Amino acid sequence: MTYLITQTLNGLFSAALLFLIASGLTLAFGVMRIVNIAHGSFYMLGVYVAYSVVLRTGSLLLGALAAIVVVGSLGFVMQRFFLRRFGSDPLAQMMMTMGFALLFRDGALMIWGGDAFTLQYPPGLSGSMEAGEVVFPLYRLFVIFVAGLVGVALWLVNEKTLIGARLRATVDDPEMASATGINVALLSGLVFAAGAGLAAFGGVMGGPILGGYAGIDFDLLPLAFVVVIVGGMGSLKGAVAGSVVVGMIDNFGKALVPELSYFTLFAPMVLVLAIRPRGLYGRA
């Protein structure tokens, strides 16, 4: 029982991190139909930027803010000045994001070197929480809580605000959205930037545990894609459902049958796709 609870909490922690990464990926796909291979790089750059800022200032909060702003701006520039040129050609866009991913990887190696590191725990969150027999690290609970908050905030913006309505209108019918006064090009840039910033924030949140190392970008990318494909591309609800499903399966899979970890991860994806080709909450 203790084992089950601990593993479930671990699974939720993975789900929380995955959600932070995948929500941006799915939004970018919904609005722009961009399959962004560089999305894992945003996560990686987030940890690295935060690491540099924390080294200089000692403040994790500043590090997180810097990561969001720097990586968000990078995403904005990438969409506005590069990806947009291939607006009607998804394959060219995807290849370009692949190019960016490789640039970011080598850039990060050049700037930060190849040594692995972890971020410090935020003050007061390095300990553990005990409830009966279950002992669980406080920080993991904190990450689950924060990801929940981010999810609620994204849902509120999407469903309850005018900008959210504009966003959904653009996902529904980009052409009619532009003929209803929405600056689709600008909105796309902002959504891409927000997704990049979210992934960077995910990198900071995962920093004390997963840390940063050369290759973390492409370690996480497949997971994020499985989340988005299982949940349904373009759907926020799908990102939540996909994260929980993938987080749990990945965690229990690795704990129970570690030698089959890729099988336990991708088999559910294949199954979901076979039964619901658009994912759990996807639409045409």
Added chain:
Amino acid sequence: MTVLKVVELHAYYGDSHVLQGVTLDVAKGTVTAVLGRNGVGKTTLCRSIIGLTPPREGSVLFDGVEIARLPPHRIFDAGISLVPQGRRIFPSLTVQENLAIAVRPPRSRPSGASAAPGWDLQKVFSVFPRLLERSGNRGNELSGGEQQMLAIARALVARPELLIMDEPTEGLAPMLVAEVAAVIGRLRDEGTSILLAEQNAAFAVKVADHVHVMSKGAVVHSSDPGALWDNEEIKTQLLGVPAPVGVPPTTIRSDSRT
């Protein structure tokens, strides 16, 4: 006075030369109809004017200002709204949201000539009470008629100076066609200029002040509606209205085309 001046407009879909030099004017405060069979370029003309299919050549002057090749959202903000063919209501937005994203404040024009009528949400809901009842429903939960009313309302809350309507009666029941005609009449009385693209010649003749007939991507006939209705040759050859036909219809009926 001319609110919209289209001059020698050429537009393409890929290699297909759809608009082959369209020239026409819309006079302020009038309803100008563009008629023609399916595929003559009516929809492309609408799309070119509002920037969705930017013309390759030619000019579109709105209140004397060149708007050809501006992005659609700028043209919308300048005061041209579209009621598109097929309604194209945003399915995942509620009726309220479909309207809210399109609302624009009244624009003040230096010329002071604009009628910019006061279509706020209140007025929209008083003219289309059904939309108020359904305001919390999402676009994909509406009937075809409700969607058409919402498409018109969505265009109006932007307080356009020029309203472009592409096949607004397509697939509507006779009662709703009459309602669309009534709305068009009311807008015209309030000073809104309207460009109406229609296949339904009987309907267009009833509501328009001026008609143009398109064939193969160009305007081939322009006149007042009465003269068009009396021109059997154009009616049968270019509009698909079978001869012989009687006098212009005085009521809008679904069987007025047959």
